[in-house]
Amino acid sequence: MENEIVIHNEIDLQSKIYTIREMKVMLDFDLAEIYGYSVKAFNQQVKNNIDKFDDDFRFQLTKDEYHAILRSKVLTLENKEDEQSEVIEVAQNLKSKFLTSSWGGVRKLPYAFTEQGIYMLMTVLRGDLAVQQSKILIRLFKGMKDFIIEREHLVGYDEVAKLAIQTSQNTKDIARIGQKVSAIATIIKDFTSPEMKKDFLFLNGRSVEADLAYQEIYSQAKKSIFVIDNYIGLKTLVLLKSVPENVKITIFSDNLKRGLHQKEFDDFLKEYPNVTIALKRTNGIFHDRYIIIDFGTKNEIIYLCGGSSKDAGKRVSSIMASADKLLYEPLIKNILKNQELVL
Numbered sequence: 001m002e003n004e005i006v007i008h009n010e011i012d013l014q015s016k017i018y019t020i021r022e023m024k025v026m027l028d029f030d031l032a033e034i035y036g037y038s039v040k041a042f043n044q045q046v047k048n049n050i051d052k053f054d055d056d057f058r059f060q061l062t063k064d065e066y067h068a069i070l071r072s073k074v075l076t077l078e079n080k081e082d083e084q085s086e087v088i089e090v091a092q093n094l095k096s097k098f099l100t101s102s103w104g105g106v107r108k109l110p111y112a113f114t115e116q117g118i119y120m121l122m123t124v125l126r127g128d129l130a131v132q133q134s135k136i137l138i139r140l141f142k143g144m145k146d147f148i149i150e151r152e153h154l155v156g157y158d159e160v161a162k163l164a165i166q167t168s169q170n171t172k173d174i175a176r177i178g179q180k181v182s183a184i185a186t187i188i189k190d191f192t193s194p195e196m197k198k199d200f201l202f203l204n205g206r207s208v209e210a211d212l213a214y215q216e217i218y219s220q221a222k223k224s225i226f227v228i229d230n231y232i233g234l235k236t237l238v239l240l241k242s243v244p245e246n247v248k249i250t251i252f253s254d255n256l257k258r259g260l261h262q263k264e265f266d267d268f269l270k271e272y273p274n275v276t277i278a279l280k281r282t283n284g285i286f287h288d289r290y291i292i293i294d295f296g297t298k299n300e301i302i303y304l305c306g307g308s309s310k311d312a313g314k315r316v317s318s319i320m321a322s323a324d325k326l327l328y329e330p331l332i333k334n335i336l337k338n339q340e341l342v343l
Helices: 010-014 028-035 039-047 063-078 084-096 115-121 128-150 157-180 182-192 194-199 210-218 234-238 262-271 325-335
Strands: 018-020 023-027 058-060 111-114 200-203 206-209 224-228 248-252 276-280 289-293 301-305 318-321
Touching: 018 063, 023 028, 023 115, 028 039, 028 111, 028 115, 111 115, 200 210, 206 210, 210 289, 234 262, 262 276, 289 325
Parallel strands: 200 318, 224 248, 248 276
Antiparallel strands: 018 023, 023 111, 058 111, 200 206, 224 289, 289 301, 301 318
């Protein structure tokens, strides 16, 4: 490491996250500073492990993208009172991050790292500082995901669908990386601390990241999935997006408080045409939530859910497999006769 170590808090880091190509990214020179490297040494570490950084993990900015970032920084500061001198300073600092030719043009443009790429850095950059800074970055990106889901009613339906689907995919990709790399698994385990508890639920007595818990449940289905929940929302659908097309999904709900709208449902099906979802009413006879995997087969599993999947991870809740499948059989057979749910 060649630079002086700089410890950043989450507020500082938020200003270093940019939207490029409709993705949240961080740039190599900012990440080098965060981890205590020179830009050259940082990028050399990445090049030494380039097989870990696919194009959707890391890509080089174009000149237009770089100048767009510079303009956005300047415009943001120009809108703040008593910070005019900072506008010039920030512009100069950003320009100084790049190697320039004798005629003033940009010779080498920075690399952008997506959320998945930032997580992959944990497997490349070693030491206590790397672990500490990585934890801050993880919390920051997870906080952004929570912000989107919790404020979905303040954003247009199209925007919410795109953001929720993308953040859910990020969670899945990060989990895929974590299965291969013990360093990430160790850091994510730290999220069982009390301040991070809202992102977890208890699945059959295990503490599991909420989205991953539902993916684990749904991945067991070979024929059908029944979701019984009177309070549904966009996230209910997002958690089902990776179910194979041969698995038929039925959501039973009275859609209380109109948590799911027809446009959201239509947009989701358009985005994921291979996912088959039918909607039926519960007719008010269910209070609890249930997930039934492969009803009527030897693979059948019935889960009792303490909370709604649309609120997955927001509060402490549990999902438990029931040992009394025969007890629920008449109720499930009866609900299959119910009318279609109209959103």
